[in-house]
Amino acid sequence: MTLTCAIVDDEPLAVKLLETYVQKTPLLQHCGSYSSAVEAMSGLREHPVNILFLDIQMPELNGLEFAQMLDAETRIVFTTAFSQYAIDGYKVNAIDYLLKPISYTDFLAATHKAAEWFSRGTGIAVPQPKEDTIPAATTDAFFIKSDYKILRIRFDDILYVEGLKDYVKIYLESTRKAVLSLTAMRAVESFLPTPTFQRIHRSFIVNMNKISVMERGQIVFGDKRLPISDSYKERIQEYINSHLLQGR
Numbered sequence: 001m002t003l004t005c006a007i008v009d010d011e012p013l014a015v016k017l018l019e020t021y022v023q024k025t026p027l028l029q030h031c032g033s034y035s036s037a038v039e040a041m042s043g044l045r046e047h048p049v050n051i052l053f054l055d056i057q058m059p060e061l062n063g064l065e066f067a068q069m070l071d072a073e074t075r076i077v078f079t080t081a082f083s084q085y086a087i088d089g090y091k092v093n094a095i096d097y098l099l100k101p102i103s104y105t106d107f108l109a110a111t112h113k114a115a116e117w118f119s120r121g122t123g124i125a126v127p128q129p130k131e132d133t134i135p136a137a138t139t140d141a142f143f144i145k146s147d148y149k150i151l152r153i154r155f156d157d158i159l160y161v162e163g164l165k166d167y168v169k170i171y172l173e174s175t176r177k178a179v180l181s182l183t184a185m186r187a188v189e190s191f192l193p194t195p196t197f198q199r200i201h202r203s204f205i206v207n208m209n210k211i212s213v214m215e216r217g218q219i220v221f222g223d224k225r226l227p228i229s230d231s232y233k234e235r236i237q238e239y240i241n242s243h244l245l246q247g248r
Contacts, residue, residue, distance in 0.1 A: 009055040037066035056080040161205040
């Protein structure tokens with residue numbers, strides 16, 4: 001399943017960023033970018049798209065006004081720096097509302113909302129990542145595809161892994177940044193050695209050797225708090241107890 005999309009924004013830098021996001025998202029096919037709603041009117045009339053990433057504040061014709069003129073089959077994702085338009089955005093059946101600066105994670109989430117809408121309407125299943133997305137593993141690392149590159153990830157550099165539907169984010173200690181990959185969570189989990197790596201939640205796998213603080217049923221990494229779900233609490237507590245220094 002591939003969804004066609006277009007971008008309407010009068011800020012060149014915003015257009016360039018969204019074009020970059022579209023290019024590295026296999027689900028999307030970029031069909032055009034427009035600097036105004038007026039310019040987009042003729043282009044979209046000739047070449048309609050499934051998803052329109054649409055700015056709100058634009059000269060001549062704003063995004064809210066333009067949205068009311070579009071075909072009902074075009075799903076709108078508003079992109080704006082102004083949160084006060086959120087309610088108006090949903091009045092015109094926008095599928096999502098992204099505040100600038102837009103992260104790739106939020107962009108992906110909006111894209112998948114649109115994909116799920118189309119899959120319900122057409123009966124077409126949204127594609128799932130293949131188990132072989134990770135090409136190989138070694139004794140101390142594995143390789144993973146990210147941004148058209150293949151990266152080597154050392155086990156001892158991983159703080160935790162976060163699952164985001166069809167994607168995973170692998171947070172690294174060395175860079176304090178995350179590697180994003182179109183990969184199933186279970187595929188990553190299959191390469192991670194146990195008991196060093198433990199799933200603590202449906203969406204999180206943690207390197208137990210990197211835990212510094214646990215507080216109120218959460219694992220703390222800097223300003224990020226990861227919840228431990230009820231189904232994993234007993235197993236995590238057993239691991240902690242086996243490494244707990246007992247006082248008198």
